[in-house]
Amino acid sequence: AHIYGGPTMSVAMLCEQLNIAGVNASVFTTTANGENELPVITGQRVNVEGVEVTYFKRITKDHTHFSPQLLKNLWSEVSNFDAIHIHAWWNLVSVLSCLIAVLKNVPVILSPRGTLSTYSFNNKNAGAKKLIHRSLGKYLLKRITVHATSVHEKEILTGIVPAENISILPNFVRLPVKEYPVKKEWSGVLKLLFLSRIEPKKGLDLLIDALKDIQVPWHLTIAGSGNNDYVDQLKTMAQPYINNKQVIWLGFQDESKFNLFYNNDLMILPSHDENFGNVVIESLSVGTCAGK
Incomplete structure (x- = not known):
């Protein structure tokens, strides 16, 4: 869903490039599209730009994106994968998917994409986030590998995640194919x-x-x-x-x-x-x- 901006696009390009490189990357995601739902087939594998994607309905319309069907399918299929890559944190799908993988002894990579920053931690439902972190988050974050997209993000994460568990890899960014000419002088506005x-x-x-x-x-x-x-x-x-x-x-x-x-x-x-x-x-x- 492009409504979520750069992170969604980077994840899509990452999966596309992994498949091109011969790594079989499958995606489990919800139909979330802001306050609306994506007009897609749910519960079935579909091909999106060469990537196998399965969409699941969510039962909440807010940022929790709670999808019992996604979690049920992940529980039964997670052992078929060599690793689980989770993007973002705090929503119920991300945290509970991480828990499922840890319980099933499947390695987890988390790309928080800013959701574990000091600003995000202390704003918007800060009380609920602190509760999740104390009851479950701290336990999970010590048992997984965390992907930072910049040195700045890693510096912030080291206050929450053991430094040895953090690796830096910049985002995939799709740039224009055509070349733009050198700009002319300033117009005055x-x-x-x-x-x-x-x-x-x-x-x-x-x-x-x-x-x-x-x-x-x-x-x-x-x-x-x-x-x-x-x-x-x-x-x-x-x-x-x-x-x-x-x-x-x-x-x-x-x-x-x-x-x-x-x-x-x-x-x-x-x-x-x-x-x-x-x-x-x-x-x-x-x-x-x-x-x-």
């Missing part, structure tokens, strides 16, 4: 771009608040999607700029995003925390500066 999932962690509110301090002519394009109520809050915050057409909202962008990067002067990612930040690499690849 500073063209800013925010391209990311829209959620509190990404700090878009900080960027909107800082716009009043810019001393040169500027224009901001916001590309991304998120919870409708939260997006509406941010639009209200930015309404004066929207009214005079200094800020425009484009919604989620996929294939056209590299043209967006190229047509702006500066891509800004004001996140409270980023384990890797795919968009930084994507922006730099077409010659557009990136700032945090």
Whole structure:
């Protein structure tokens, strides 16, 4: 589900490349697509870009993504795999899948992808996270291998996971095939771009608040999607700029995003925390500066 941004895309590319390299990678996932469900066949193996994927219905519509059917199938099939690679933490599917693999003595690799950062640990359902960590998380994290996508992420993880259990491997990032020409001189209007999932962690509110301090002519394009109520809050915050057409909202962008990067002067990612930040690499690849 592309709605979840860079991590989902990196996982998809990782699985595709593993299969190309001769490693049989299968995917168990839920139908989660934000507040909605993906329009896919469930409970059956399907081929997605050369990867065998099985989708399972979830019974919760929130971030827990609880899917009894996925867990039941994993319990019966987990011993057929040489290793289980789990992406993200805290949701019930991830934590309970890890528990199943540990109980069945199947090696586990966890790619938390920012979910074990200090910011994520202490924000949004912090009480529930602490309970999960004390009752089950600490036990599991000592028994698995953890994949960090950057030195920064590893430094944060060492406060939670034994350092010898952590390995660093950057994300797969798909870059444009076509070459973009060298940019011309500045037009006189500073063209800013925010391209990311829209959620509190990404700090878009900080960027909107800082716009009043810019001393040169500027224009901001916001590309991304998120919870409708939260997006509406941010639009209200930015309404004066929207009214005079200094800020425009484009919604989620996929294939056209590299043209967006190229047509702006500066891509800004004001996140409270980023384990890797795919968009930084994507922006730099077409010659557009990136700032945090």
